[in-house]
Structure formats: C-alpha cells, structure tokens
Amino acid sequence: MLVETERLVITKLTIDMCEAFQRNSVDDENRRFVPDEVFETLEDARRTMEWLMKSYQCEKGPFLYPILLKDKTNIGYVQACAIxxxxxxxxxxxxxxxxxxxxxEAVxxxxxxxxKQLKTNIIYGIVxxxxxxxxxxxxxxxxxLDYIGMGKYQGVDRALRRYIFNS
Incomplete structure (x- = not known):
C-alpha cells in the first residue's frame, strides 16, 4: 500500500488487477479524455501493466497507482508522469x-x-x-490556474488548462 484514506487505498499495480484495469480504461469518459490509455483487450492491458510495473523501478516513471475502495474494488488510478x-x-x-x-480524496x-518520492515541490495538472x-x-x-489556451494534449492541439501545485 502506498497511502490509505478513510475510503480508499492507493497501491501498486499487480497483474491480478488486469481485468478491472482494462474495464475501467474503456468507459466513455476515459475514451474522451485520455484516449491513449484505452485498452481494448485484456492482452493490451496486461502488456501495459507489465510495463507500468517495471516503471516503478525507473527514475522517470511513469508512476501509476490503482485507486481501490476499501472492499478492494478497483475504481481508477492516480499517476505522476515526467513532462x-x-x-x-x-x-x-x-x-x-x-x-x-x-x-x-485520492489526489x-x-x-x-x-x-516526496519524486523530490519535487511542483507538479502540474493539465486538463x-x-x-x-x-x-x-x-x-x-x-x-x-497557470494557463488557458491551445496546447499539445496527447500529441494533438487542443483547448486546455494547465494548473500548478507548489508545496
């Protein structure tokens, strides 16, 4: 476990989460807002999960952690990616x-x-x-709020907002 709240557990990926990982990736909102994180098949999800689990050992990540309800239901993820x-x-x-x-709550x-893990006091949110x-x-x-305007979002020019958090 990485962190626990009153209702949630944020933890490392394990391969037994593959079905939930794949299912959560194909919902309409995920397709709309993060289309490069849609996995149509369990095999696609498994390959990505294996890569993500290896990334925990890398300095530049990405560092993706599942969000679970206390009953262990996988409801999503939170992550930090190098930009x-x-x-x-x-x-x-x-x-x-x-x-x-x-x-x-998860964020x-x-x-x-x-x-603390990344040894940074600044992190961005781009939406x-x-x-x-x-x-x-x-x-x-x-x-x-740091910026409103056009910018690259998953390689495509889109209207976006960039936020900054400074601890």
Missing part, C-alpha cells in the same frame, strides 16, 4: 464511481507522497478545457 517542465499529475475514476469525491492523499470535473478536482486540491 518537459517536470512532473504532471494524472487521474481517472471509472464513470460508475464518479460524483462521490473519490478523485479529490489530496497522493500529492504529498508522490512529491482539457471541456473537462470541467477535472478543473474542480484540481482547484479543490489547491492547484492554481
């Missing part, structure tokens, strides 16, 4: 679990742990302009 400016926070909660504050718990729910999560977690 040109430093580190970017990412997260996804499966559609059937949105609207309960899980993303905010609040994850930030101090991952920032599509249309992803209002993610704006709210970042704002509730004390990220400050």
């Amino acid at each position: 040109e400016e430093g580190w970017e926070l990412g997260y996804h909660i499966a559609k059937e679990y949105t609207g309960h504050g899980y993303a905010t 609040r718990a994850f930030l101090p742990v991952i920032m 599509l302009e249309e992803n209002i729910a993610s704006h709210k999560v970042l704002e509730k977690c004390n990220f400050k």
Whole structure:
C-alpha cells in the first residue's frame, strides 16, 4: 500500500488487477479524455501493466497507482508522469464511481507522497478545457490556474488548462 484514506487505498499495480484495469480504461469518459490509455483487450492491458510495473523501478516513471475502495474494488488510478517542465499529475475514476469525491480524496492523499518520492515541490495538472470535473478536482486540491489556451494534449492541439501545485 502506498497511502490509505478513510475510503480508499492507493497501491501498486499487480497483474491480478488486469481485468478491472482494462474495464475501467474503456468507459466513455476515459475514451474522451485520455484516449491513449484505452485498452481494448485484456492482452493490451496486461502488456501495459507489465510495463507500468517495471516503471516503478525507473527514475522517470511513469508512476501509476490503482485507486481501490476499501472492499478492494478497483475504481481508477492516480499517476505522476515526467513532462518537459517536470512532473504532471494524472487521474481517472471509472464513470460508475464518479460524483462521490473519490478523485479529490485520492489526489489530496497522493500529492504529498508522490512529491516526496519524486523530490519535487511542483507538479502540474493539465486538463482539457471541456473537462470541467477535472478543473474542480484540481482547484479543490489547491492547484492554481497557470494557463488557458491551445496546447499539445496527447500529441494533438487542443483547448486546455494547465494548473500548478507548489508545496
């Protein structure tokens, strides 16, 4: 376990999470907002998970951690990825679990742990302009708006917002 909250456990990936990892990746919101993290088959998910698990040993990650309910239901993930400016926070909660504050709870718990691990006091949140729910999560977690405009998002020019968290 990496971190635990009142309702959630954030932990390392294990291969037995493959089915939930794949299922969560194909929901409509994930397809819309993080299309490069959609795994159509269990084999695609397994290959990616194996790579992600090896990345825990790398200095530059990415560092992706599943978010589980206390009953061990896998509801999404939180991650830190290296970007040109430093580190970017990412997260996804499966559609059937949105609207309960899980993303905010996970991000609040994850930030101090991952920032200490990465030895950084700055982390970015980059979200599509249309992803209002993610704006709210970042704002509730004390990220400050740094930029609104066009920018590269998964290799495509899109309207986005960049937030910054400084501990």
